[in-house]
Amino acid sequence: MQKINSTIDFIKTTFNNTGFIPLHEPFFQGNEKKYLNECIDSTFVSYLGKFVGQVEDLICDYTKARFSIATVSGTSALHLALISVGVKEYDEVLTQALSFVASTNAIKYCNASPIFIDSDKENLGMCPTKLKDFLEKNTTQKDGHAINKTSQKIIKACLPVHILGHPSKIEEIVNICTDFNIPVVEDSAESLGSLYKGKHTGTFGKVGVFSFNGNKTVTSGGGGIVVTNDKKIAEYIKHISTTAKKPHKWEYFHDLVGFNYRMPNLNAAVACAQLESLDYFLENKRDLAQKYESFFEKIGFSFFKEKEDCKSNYWLNALILEDRKERDLFLEELNKNSVMCRPVWTLLNKLPPFKNCQTTNLSNAQWLEDRLVNIPSSVRPKMNTL
Numbered sequence: 182m183q184k185i186n187s188t189i190d191f192i193k194t195t196f197n198n199t200g201f202i203p204l205h206e207p208f209f210q211g212n213e214k215k216y217l218n219e220c221i222d223s224t225f226v227s228y229l230g231k232f233v234g235q236v237e238d239l240i241c242d243y244t245k246a247r248f249s250i251a252t253v254s255g256t257s258a259l260h261l262a263l264i265s266v267g268v269k270e271y272d273e274v275l276t277q278a279l280s281f282v283a284s285t286n287a288i289k290y291c292n293a294s295p296i297f298i299d300s301d302k303e304n305l306g307m308c309p310t311k312l313k314d315f316l317e318k319n320t321t322q323k324d325g326h327a328i329n330k331t332s333q334k335i336i337k338a339c340l341p342v343h344i345l346g347h348p349s350k351i352e353e354i355v356n357i358c359t360d361f362n363i364p365v366v367e368d369s370a371e372s373l374g375s376l377y378k379g380k381h382t383g384t385f386g387k388v389g390v391f392s393f394n395g396n397k398t399v400t401s402g403g404g405g406i407v408v409t410n411d412k413k414i415a416e417y418i419k420h421i422s423t424t425a426k427k428p429h430k431w432e433y434f435h436d437l438v439g440f441n442y443r444m445p446n447l448n449a450a451v452a453c454a455q456l457e458s459l460d461y462f463l464e465n466k467r468d469l470a471q472k473y474e475s476f477f478e479k480i481g482f483s484f485f486k487e488k489e490d491c492k493s494n495y496w497l498n499a500l501i502l503e504d505r506k507e508r509d510l511f512l513e514e515l516n517k518n519s520v521m522c523r524p525v526w527t528l529l530n531k532l533p534p535f536k537n538c539q540t541t542n543l544s545n546a547q548w549l550e551d552r553l554v555n556i557p558s559s560v561r562p563k564m565n566t567l
């Protein structure tokens with residue numbers, strides 16, 4: 182109890198706040214209002230406005246991806262990304278049981294089914310060893326596709342997730358998938374600003390996705406973005422994200438069933454301002470992680486640190502507690518004391534819509550579900566960071 186009480190005191194002091202401390206709140210310090218006013222004055226509030234293109238340019242500059250397409254959410258970006266690599270009805274997609282539900286929902290939107298691979302305890306992402314083992318034992322190759330021996334269905338994609346901003350072993354995952362002819366769609370919704378071996382997460386697979394939801398490092402209110410180096414994929418995604426309308430001065434001709442998934446200019450205006458502050462956000466979040474690390478080392482809680490070859494944005498800071506009992510006590514006490522704290526997500530294979538999906542042994546994911554908690558991680562104003 183002593184350790185939990187000191188944690189509460191430490192968080193209140195660090196955030197200079199004796200009231201409610203949220204898990205992650207957005208931070209608006211720059212040109213958000215200015216760009217929003219500009220956007221409204223222009224009357225271009227939907228996706229035909231200059232800020233949409235600007236967000237895309239900023240993300241390409243930042244991640245070094247060749248192309249990007251801004252969308253209404255990270256989930257819609259995932260949906261488009263999966264379609265773009267050919268995922269459709271009856272296909273299967275390898276993903277993780279330990280993730281936010283959006284990644285698996287996007288697979289279901291394609292009428293495809295997830296196969297849940299276990300996590301890597303070291304970085305919280307997909308475990309490359311378990312992935313390789315599953316593919317070696319459970320698939321054959323036919324017409325350039327990996328076929329699942331159990332279901333006889335095509336495994337059309339692999340959707341690994343960089344969890345809480347920590348890069349997974351993405352190079353290894355992509356190499357394994359390449360050997361089995363499976364394209365990788367990287368769910369980097371949580372990892373804007375996180376690098377693996379110096380390269381931006383989201384840019385290792387065929388397509389990557391980021392989220393600009395209100396709880397993310399950079400927000401546009403709601404929004405997301407797809408990144409890729411493949412010109413054809415980029416053009417296809419842009420086309421289907423805007424109702425698949427063929428460009429013409431006045432004709433309405435749609436050659437596919439498209440979506441209304443493109444980011445509105447109003448949201449893009451906020452995203453542009455936020456992206457101008459990204460370096461500040463990252464510095465601030467990494468400073469907070471450092472403070473947590475030294476504090477928890479002193480009191481004897483295990484703080485989840487970035488791993489070798491990785492630079493994490495520390496989107497949500499995490500502790501790995503002793504067991505589920507300690508986890509529940511920790512959650513109870515912090516939340517009771519107005520310090521928002523939550524467990525990692527319930528494993529997706531336990532949720533009703535996914536309970537009959539195929540899984541590997543999920544012992545690592547279960548181990549993490551029993552122990553991992555997230556603690557307040559917002560960017561703090563400069564005066565609080567002294």
Ligand SMILES: Cc1ncc(COP(=O)(O)O)c(C=O)c1O
Pocket residue numbers: 254255256257259280281283284342368370371392393394403404405
């Ligand atoms: C891992 C992961 N994937 C996808 C999403 C979906 O993003 P959005 O909320 O922008 O739809 C989120 C976040 O919300 C996420 O954490």
